[in-house]
Amino acid sequence: AQSVTQPDIHITVSEGASLELRCNYSYGATPYLFWYVQSPGQGLQLLLKYFSGDTLVQGIKGFEAEFKRSQSSFNLRKPSVHWSDAAEYFCAVGLLSGGYQKVTFGIGTKLQVIP
């Protein structure tokens, strides 16, 4: 079964600093990979996704993620964090099963941005 590990439960960064959120997955083949953001009181919003092709994926809000097969990783990055980026971030992997995709989420990383 696929699994997703987000080793950092909570991260604090200064506004303007760079950010990297880690994500490792366990799956026999290359899965579909996603990053979602959840702001308080709101639903999950898709930041970016990787299915195939270029391993560096650009997303919304200035985020990017790089798929590294050798490390089974899909880390999320942003060069300069804004206060509005404070939220919880979920890495997810998708596995096609029965004609649709079943998504498994990581435990999430809560990002705090300080002035």
Place this chain on the structure above:
Amino acid sequence: GAVVSQHPSWVICKSGTSVKIECRSLDFQATTMFWYRQFPKQSLMLMATSNEGSKATYEQGVEKDKFLINHASLTLSTLTVTSAHPEDSSFYICSARDRAKEYQETQYFGPGTRLLVL
């Protein structure tokens, strides 16, 4: 585009009552919708997959008689928590796949429904 709504956004009920949560795709049709449950400080756990016009597929450990799912139209799926108990208190989130863009394998999430059972 690709907006999913949930109603109600929060609900408080007495133990033993049943609660229905609606999930609607507002600007697209969804043959497949998903129901998740999120406990505090934990990730989303898939409960079941709802397919329009057919029975839902439940994940292991999820009681189908406890959590009734109906996907009667291409824009609406409902989750009914029957005879709710305090341990059912949680944050329930639905998602939907755009029928016209299923190849994109993207799920659009609703804002969630917070259920508190007293």
